[in-house]
Structures are given as C-alpha cells and as structure tokens.
Amino acid sequence: MCHFWAAKRDFTSCVNYPVSTFAQTYSLLLEIEAEVTRTKSALSRNFKQLLLVYGNETDLGAAESSALEAEFDFVIQIPDSGFFGDRFLESPDLPHLPELLRKAATSEGFRELVGFPSPKVAVLGFDLIASAFWFLTRYEEYVNSTPDQHGRFLCEHSLAPPELYDQPVVNRWFENLYSLILEGLKIPKPAFTRRQTVALTHDVDLMRKYRGLRGARRFMSDTLTMRSSAEEVRHASMVLAGLRRDPYDSFDQLFQLKEKLGAQSTFFFMAGGKTGHDCDYSLADSDVRQLMSRVRSNRDEIALHPSYETLTSPALIRSEAETLRKEMVKPLRGSRQHYLRFAVPETWRALVDAGIRYDSSLGFADRAGFRCGWSGCFHPFDLEKREVLPIIEIPLVVMDVSLAVYEKVPAEQSLERLAHLLDASHTEGGAYVLLWHNIMNDRATFPGYWDTLEYFIFAAAGSARFITLNNLCDEFEHDAGN
Ligand SMILES: [Zn+2]
Incomplete structure (x- = not known):
C-alpha cells in the first residue's frame, strides 16, 4: 500500500498525476492523503506501508519524521524543486539540468542521488514528480510553441537536448523508484519476463505515386x-x-511479411482532407476498399488518420471519425494525426469528443525517440483544466520518414538506431510503436529503407511479440483493473 502526501496544497491534481501514473504502472494500491499523520490503527496491516512525501525538509519537522517512521515501513521523500509555483505555465524550463535527469535515468546514477538519513527513510536527489510531469504533459509545448512550417513542435525546438529523448526517461525513473521501494520494504524483486512489444503501424497517405x-x-x-x-x-x-507496379503499391509485400511472422498491425486511414498535403484517395475507391477488407480479414486494426487541417480545426476530427465509422465493422478506437500535427491539449480534447479511445501521434517528426519520455500507454493530462484526460496516449517511437528524411540516416545505418530504440522501449507495459509507410517502397526516393525495415522486423520477431494498438489498450486497462 502506497500513501502519498504533498506538502503543497495549490497544485494537487498536477502533483498527484505523475504519482498515480507510477502507481498504475506497477499496480500499486495508492492512497492520496490529505494529512500526513495517520494513526497506526487506521492503516491496514495486510500490506506493507509505504509513504511517499513530496516536499522539503522544512515541511517535515525532525520529530514528525521519526513519528512517521514508526507508522510506515518505509518513507521516501521527493524534494520539491519549486516547479509548481509562481512561474507555472509561464516558464518552459526543465525542473533540473539535463545531465542530472539523464544520470537519474540509470540505476547506478539514481542510487548515487539517494540519501538515507535513517534506515527507514530515503531522500531522492531530484524532483521526480515535476520532471515526470514536464515530459508526460508535454509542458514546454504548451508554454512555448515555436512551430515549424506545418505548425508542429519539433525535437529541435525542445529545451531538452535530443539525446534525452533516446530513452523513455520517465519509465527509467519509475523503474529506479520502484526498485528503491522494493528494497526499502524488503520485498524481493519480481523477475521482469515480458517479451518486447512491437506495435507495427501504417499511415495510409498516398496509394499511388x-x-x-x-x-x-x-x-x-x-x-x-x-x-x-x-x-x-x-x-x-x-x-x-x-x-x-507503382512503387507505393507495396501492400502485397507488407502482408507477405506479416503473414510469415503472424504479426498484426494497425492501419490509419484518412476520411477527409482537401489540402495538397492530404491523401490521394477516397474511402469509396476500389483499391482502398480492397485494402480495408484485407486489413479486416487479417484481423488487423483500422484506425483514423485525421487530415491536415484538423490541427487548426479540431472539430473536423469528429466528422472524419463519423465518415470512417460508416466503413467499419468493429468500433473505431484509435487515431493518429496526419503529419503528426498535434496541439496539447486541444487535439486530445477533440479526440475525446469524437469518441476515440487512444491517440498515437506523439513522436517528433524530425527525430525518432520518446517525445513524452514514455514507452507504452498512459493517460494524458490537460494542462489548462488540470485534470487527467479520458483517453490513452501511446507515443510513436519511430517514424520511417523521421530517419530517412529529417535525420537523413542512410538505410544501412538506420538499423542500429531502430534496434537501440527497440531495446530502450522495453519496460513495464512498454511498446515500440513503429510507423512504416507504404511509400518507403519507392526505392528511388528512399534507397534501401524498405529492405532494412523488412529485415529489422524479421529479426525483431525473435525477441518481440506484435500487437495492435487497440489490443495494447486492452492490456493496459486490464492491468489497471487488477
Ligand atoms: Zn499521414
């Protein structure tokens, strides 16, 4: 049983958000406490009792902390960096220097930052709550938007250096915190045996070159x-x-590979869009209908790919979702923004309004990696309303075009990046979400990329399982229900 008490009273929902995300990830029973002192009898002794405190030493008098030690089996104090204060939503700054955050993401570095004033009390060396909040909410994008020509927040706009996005840092901090908790409560660490999870996804933008x-x-x-x-x-x-054959007409090859591996995947179809950046098809076209029925008969997932203008007209998402629903046999559950054009929190709100269960847009267009510091499913947070949004975000880890066009990684060197990010995505509930476009088969424009992706997926199948994004949400919500 994990009890959480924050000394600060003004930012309750913000402060609780990373803690409840942590508790959900590790299926911990969490109680948010209004008062720090509880009588021993009020605590159920069926479980070991952990207290997480968010505040500084002055918030906890010495006398009080020894009383707490008597009541709880282990106390962890997370220092308050002052992030949730007067400059909240004004300054986009990270709560700490990137070097410190990176150090805390390794298990040794994290331990070096922990102090033990007494055997039953640990004090963390950084504000894990504000740092996790900064990444999970995409805080800086809300505060300081400097969009590219498509209105997107790119990795190069971030105050965090690009290397900080090479791993899901929030997952790493949570892993390290969890290890510390188990050690403090003298609970043996359970073996982490789940296989790597790969979610193959395909945005269908152009059918023909x-x-x-x-x-x-x-x-x-x-x-x-x-x-x-x-x-x-x-x-x-x-x-x-x-x-x-038109080079974009590559679905036969894709399905052949998927059949060999028994790999299911998620296809995002466009159901609208009038700009020159939008798709070249209508859902009524015979080749699109054929593709959709093939997707269905393979038990792959069909999801929505909201058109270019939905960034500035989020209400459009609803009508495009309705258009796609008319073609669906199963309920429509997922969505990913075309061009990854996304505004926090407006796009999430529009998706909720359109009855969408999950979004998988949050990867940077210009760099592969973990935009939210997170691998796998989580509930996003509305920074304006200061509440958790009733939708699941499954961040995109790698888009083929990011590597080939933006990072300009030659195909033969992309394999190392792909493999490194696959390893990095492996964590409790983690998922390697890969976007593979049918246009990658245009060998004149993307030399070597199709073969590299085929090879990579084939090789990954040795250690990974494949899953559709909606099935991943099922696992996430099932785990949370336990
Ligand atoms: Zn697209």
Missing part, C-alpha cells in the same frame, strides 16, 4: 529534386502503361 492530377503535381515536384529525372520519367511511363 503516379496517377491523376494530384499524382502528377506530386510527381512534378518530386522530379525537381530527383537525381535522375530522366529515369524517373521512364519509371512513370512504365507504371502508367501498366508495365510496372
């Missing part, structure tokens, strides 16, 4: 950047003459 007016327009702009436009013209005419 060469077709129609839109295709021609794209083709023209592509050719301007092509190394060999003559070769590209030859490709195009062969495709249009029916002598060659």
Whole structure:
C-alpha cells in the first residue's frame, strides 16, 4: 500500500498525476492523503506501508519524521524543486539540468542521488514528480510553441537536448523508484519476463505515386529534386502503361511479411482532407476498399488518420471519425494525426469528443525517440483544466520518414538506431510503436529503407511479440483493473 502526501496544497491534481501514473504502472494500491499523520490503527496491516512525501525538509519537522517512521515501513521523500509555483505555465524550463535527469535515468546514477538519513527513510536527489510531469504533459509545448512550417513542435525546438529523448526517461525513473521501494520494504524483486512489444503501424497517405492530377503535381515536384529525372520519367511511363507496379503499391509485400511472422498491425486511414498535403484517395475507391477488407480479414486494426487541417480545426476530427465509422465493422478506437500535427491539449480534447479511445501521434517528426519520455500507454493530462484526460496516449517511437528524411540516416545505418530504440522501449507495459509507410517502397526516393525495415522486423520477431494498438489498450486497462 502506497500513501502519498504533498506538502503543497495549490497544485494537487498536477502533483498527484505523475504519482498515480507510477502507481498504475506497477499496480500499486495508492492512497492520496490529505494529512500526513495517520494513526497506526487506521492503516491496514495486510500490506506493507509505504509513504511517499513530496516536499522539503522544512515541511517535515525532525520529530514528525521519526513519528512517521514508526507508522510506515518505509518513507521516501521527493524534494520539491519549486516547479509548481509562481512561474507555472509561464516558464518552459526543465525542473533540473539535463545531465542530472539523464544520470537519474540509470540505476547506478539514481542510487548515487539517494540519501538515507535513517534506515527507514530515503531522500531522492531530484524532483521526480515535476520532471515526470514536464515530459508526460508535454509542458514546454504548451508554454512555448515555436512551430515549424506545418505548425508542429519539433525535437529541435525542445529545451531538452535530443539525446534525452533516446530513452523513455520517465519509465527509467519509475523503474529506479520502484526498485528503491522494493528494497526499502524488503520485498524481493519480481523477475521482469515480458517479451518486447512491437506495435507495427501504417499511415495510409498516398496509394499511388503516379496517377491523376494530384499524382502528377506530386510527381512534378518530386522530379525537381530527383537525381535522375530522366529515369524517373521512364519509371512513370512504365507504371502508367501498366508495365510496372507503382512503387507505393507495396501492400502485397507488407502482408507477405506479416503473414510469415503472424504479426498484426494497425492501419490509419484518412476520411477527409482537401489540402495538397492530404491523401490521394477516397474511402469509396476500389483499391482502398480492397485494402480495408484485407486489413479486416487479417484481423488487423483500422484506425483514423485525421487530415491536415484538423490541427487548426479540431472539430473536423469528429466528422472524419463519423465518415470512417460508416466503413467499419468493429468500433473505431484509435487515431493518429496526419503529419503528426498535434496541439496539447486541444487535439486530445477533440479526440475525446469524437469518441476515440487512444491517440498515437506523439513522436517528433524530425527525430525518432520518446517525445513524452514514455514507452507504452498512459493517460494524458490537460494542462489548462488540470485534470487527467479520458483517453490513452501511446507515443510513436519511430517514424520511417523521421530517419530517412529529417535525420537523413542512410538505410544501412538506420538499423542500429531502430534496434537501440527497440531495446530502450522495453519496460513495464512498454511498446515500440513503429510507423512504416507504404511509400518507403519507392526505392528511388528512399534507397534501401524498405529492405532494412523488412529485415529489422524479421529479426525483431525473435525477441518481440506484435500487437495492435487497440489490443495494447486492452492490456493496459486490464492491468489497471487488477
Ligand atoms: Zn499521414
């Protein structure tokens, strides 16, 4: 049984949020206490009693702390950095220097930061609550938005250095805190045996490279950047003459691989969008209908890919969700923003309003990694209303285009990044969410990427299991119910 008491009274819901996220991750019974002192008889002795205190030494008099020691089996004090104070929602700053946060993410570094004033009391060396809050809520994006040309907050805009996003730091701090708790309560550490979890996902943006007016327009702009436009013209005419397959028409290859591995995945379809950045199909098109029925018969998941303008007109999400629902056999559960255009907290609110169960947009477009410091499912937090949102966020870890276009990693070097992030995503409830576009089969534009992804997925199957995002939510909510 974990009791939590915060000395500060003004930011109760904010302060409770990371603690309840932690408790949910490790299935701890959590009690938020209004008063720190409880009589021993009030505590159930069926469980070991842990007290987490958020505050500074002055908040806990010496006499009081020894009384607490008598009541609880272990007390952990988390220092208050002052993050939740006068400058809340004004300053975008991290609660601590990045070096300290990175150190606390390793098990040895975390332990070096812990002090033990007495055998039953531990004092953490950093404000874990504010630091976890900063990442999970994407606090800085709300405070300090400096968008790119698509209105997106990029990794390069972040006050945290890019390396801090190479691992899910919040999960790492929680792992270390959990180990400390088990040690303090003298509970043996259970073996962590769950396999790595991979959620393969596919945003269906463009069905064809060469077709129609839109295709021609794209083709023209592509050719301007092509190394060999003559070769590209030859490709195009062969495709249009029916002598060659369009490079974006790669679903056969994808399904062949998935069938070999028994890997289910999640497909995001667009159900609207009028800008030049939107899709080249309608849900009524025969090739799209065929793809959707193939997805259904393979027991893969169909989810929504809200169009470009939903960033600035979030209400559109609702009508696009309704359009897609008409094509669905099962209920529509998931969503991911096209171009990863996302505004905190407005996009989450609009998704809740559209009856969506989970979102999987929160990866950076310009860099693969853990935008929320988190791997797997969690409930996001509304910074304006200061309340937990009734939706699940499953952060995107790697988008193929981030590596190929933004980071400009050559295909042969991307394998190392992909594998490193897969290892980093492995934690209690963690998930490696990979976005693999059908356009990666355009070998002229993305040389080597399709084969690399195929190889990587094949190799990962040795140590990982594959799951759809909605099934991952089922596991998350089932675990929480236990
Ligand atoms: Zn898209």
